[in-house]
Amino acid sequence: AAQTMEQLVSLCKRRGFIFPGSAIYGGLQGTYDYGPLGVELKNNLKLAWWRANVWEREDMEGIDAAILMNKLTWRYSGHEETFVDPMVDCKSCKMRWRADQIAGKCPNCASTELTEPRPFNLMFKTQVGPVPDPESFSYLRPETAQGIFVNFKHVLDSTSRKLPFGVAQIGKAFRNEITPRNFIFRVREFEQMEVEFFVKPGEDEAWHQKWVEDRINWWISVGLSRENLVPYHQKPDELAHYAKATVDLLYRFPHGLEELEGIANRTDYDLGSHSKDQGSLGLKARVSPNGHSTEKLTYFDPETKQHVVPFVIEPSAGVDRGVLAVLSEAYAEEQVKPAPAERLKPVEEALGAFLKSVGRNEKLPVEAKNALLAEGERIAGALGERLASMTGLLSMPGAESIEVAKKLRGQVDPVVDEFYRTVLHFKPRLAPIKVAVLPLKKNHPGIVGVAKGIRRQLQSSGSMRVVYDDTGAIGKLYRRQDEIGTPFCVTVDFDTLGDGESASSKDTVTVRHRDSMTQERVAISELEAYLREKMA
């Protein structure tokens, strides 16, 4: 797994997983853009969630609701009043912070002179329609859940579902976080994967427990290890106003043990809050009187012949935090073979020179300087094992401005390429690219023709993303595919054409496995079935 966030940030930028948002204009804090590989990874994660939570269950429907909703939604959901974080200002450097995240001390200048915390509402307000009338506004949704609650009757009436059943949704949510940080962990625009699972009152606690187990198992199925997942039962004073019980699934991210998903028992609060004639519903939750809703969000129980307001169990996961967790868990820097001391020595010396020049560089911002020095020292401390991170070190902000970095790079890269690799051990299902087809010689018409044909044939199966790559020598190509987590490389060589030493290898290719780095010879005619089976 990744040891530091910098390793991931650097790999993500270098290989096109995730970029800082609007970078050419100096960026926009709390926003990130998913690049060519990031979008594949994120889509694969969302698809895995949708499969497990919608297709493979018999008690679930999906929806995709609008991001903009009537602003009354946010009044009755309680967000206008209570969706706030406590904000403080540092009296000394004027930075703003979330009071509950900084333990009484300004993280920027270490001053303890802070203002009293005051509530800050996290919803983004936006004008709706062309007339700037003070009433024509709404909010960008801060959670996807409300889109499900307001559609409860529509889904029920159009599907004739019986309790218990759930509604699933994946979509964007927006929060004007006071201090976005830790890469894509806390951002202002993100995606959620949420289920609202409706159950009979009284059955809620058992279902809550079951969902916690289901969700842990799902995260394991996409590659997270059980040891890095910690269920945390919120204490009564930590619970949101609507919740009877909440279990946070914490994950050991590179920056610490933090929430990946929340699984809440929201009682009958939500459906009750959004209903008319609340007095007639026998609600358990305390809700504000609703003078606007036109519906009673109830379920007619055919057995008892009574209308009930279902309780809601809500597993709510962040897609971006999921992507971060999966990346972090999959990341590894591995030694491929031992590097002899005489090859390491020049690198060690060059690293020393690099660190000295960073220390002397006046133009480098203090933050970048400290990060570079810390990372450099970490590598220097254990050069043998940690050499692979040097590639990351050299692409850290500020590093490229230094002449010495370029020289260092020239010395590091060949050693890293030969003795180390960075690899993403994704589950094949999540890998952005499933198969890379590589020609042993990029100018050989026979080899190229067969390789391109294999790419087309595999791609047309429709079940996997397949690329053709001829941008380097074969060893280099394997490393590049390892680094982006491609589980299989298919190499076409002279044996494939029947021109090699062994005539029996005609019409076969080499399949090279990412994790074990072992290779097998497989007949082209059996390739698709072979890969499909390994991918399942």
Ligand code: ATP
């Ligand atoms: P936190 O305490 O970390 O602010 P939360 O408890 O407010 O999170 P929920 O309201 O429970 O979060 O939202 C459900 C999920 O949505 C979270 O578990 C997380 O994965 C994701 N999420 C919430 N806020 C953000 C954010 N600012 N950036 C990225 N993901 C987020």
